[in-house]
Amino acid sequence: MEGLFSCLWCLSVRQIGLNGRILDFLDKRVLFVTGKGGVGKSTVSIALGIRAAMEGKRAIVVEVSSTENASRIFRQSDVGFKEVEMSNDLWAISIDPEDSMREYVLLQLKVKAMRDLLFRSRMFTYLAAATPGLNELVTIGKIWELAQLDRKVKHGRKYDLVIVDLPATGHGISFLQSPRTFANIARMGPIHTQARQLQAMINDHDHSGTVIVSLPEEMPVNETRNLEEQLTDDVNVAVDRVIMNGLNEESFSGADLKEIKRLRKSDDPEVRAAGKAAISQCSRTESQMEQLERLEGLVKAPITTLPFIFKPEIDLSCARKLAEEIA
Ligand SMILES: Nc1ncnc2c1ncn2[C@@H]1O[C@H](COP(=O)(O)OP(=O)(O)OP(=O)(O)O)[C@@H](O)[C@H]1O
Ligand SMILES: [Mg+2]
Secondary structure, three states, rough: HHHHHHHHHHHHHOOOOOEEEEEEOOHEEEEEEEEEOOOOOHHHHHHHHHHHHHHEEEEEEEEEOOOHHHHOOOOOOOOOOEOOEOOOOOEEOOHHHHHHHHHHHHHHHHHHHHHHHHHHHOHHHHHHHHHHOOHHHHHEEEEHHHOOOOOOOOOOOOOOOOEEEEHHHHHHHHHHHHHHHHHHOOEEEEEEHHHHHHHHHOOOOOEEEEEEEEEEOOOHHHHHHHHHHHHHHHHOOOOOOEEEEEEEEOOOHHHHHHHHHHHHOOOOOOHHHHHHHHHHHHHHHHHHHHHHHHHHOOOOOOEEEEOEEEEOOOOOOHHHHHHHHHH
């Protein structure tokens, strides 16, 4: 059982190219995108994937919680446990832990009768129900496999960057901690060894990193600070970037503001309503700027801002616009 993981791990360490260069965050092999629920993790994951592809990298966006956001944005319906090309150099996969375990067993067990027995008995379903964290562990195993340059799975492509769209904060943290939890429970043997190898991948700051997505509001900003601390201190994973998503781009000049204030005093109710809307937009932008400043004072990682896109649905062209904004 140890063979595959350890052998590929050695290979990956050699091929990452530890050449002393400080890696930019898109130069990492694995990026975990995390943040509070609904802040835009899935949208940002795809924008990062598009950005990486724009820079000539072959990237794959990995969904771990079967929400299939990539297929929604790219209007494709067939993202499952197989690698699907979404656009040039950008691929997507949705990892199902049971499929992941099946693939692993197929690679490991050469005796067909044994494999059939394992799958028929629904061993994994029972095991996963009885072992909290096993789903997360095998999912990270698959992420690790996707990041290898010498892939053993049939038709496995080489990716420069694996972008993982993690579940919201609490689940995201326990997801990243699952290898360490397993390594501590299984004190020795193959599970211990493999869990340690997955932990080493997460803790290797040259190889893996995280991107925290935040919003320009008080609570998400506070949570981002806490999340950065937890990821750094408790998980020991690099925090490469904080993305402040959904910033209002519009701002008004002093002359505009004077005009807007004058409109608010108009006799025409419609003009008054428009003036009021503009003023509230203006104060929203102001409060967002305050939150951005707070964030700058609270986190250590560099911050990238992304605009709020005023469209009923984020489609491919919106995702491209966001990708262009990621510097
Ligand atoms: N920059 C943006 N401008 C406008 N809308 C956005 C932006 N980013 C995300 N959205 C929208 O916000 C909603 C939440 O985004 P998304 O699904 O990416 O969040 P999430 O963090 O992945 O959510 P969950 O925690 O439920 O997985 C979606 O409707 C998405 O289209
Ligand atoms: Mg999501």
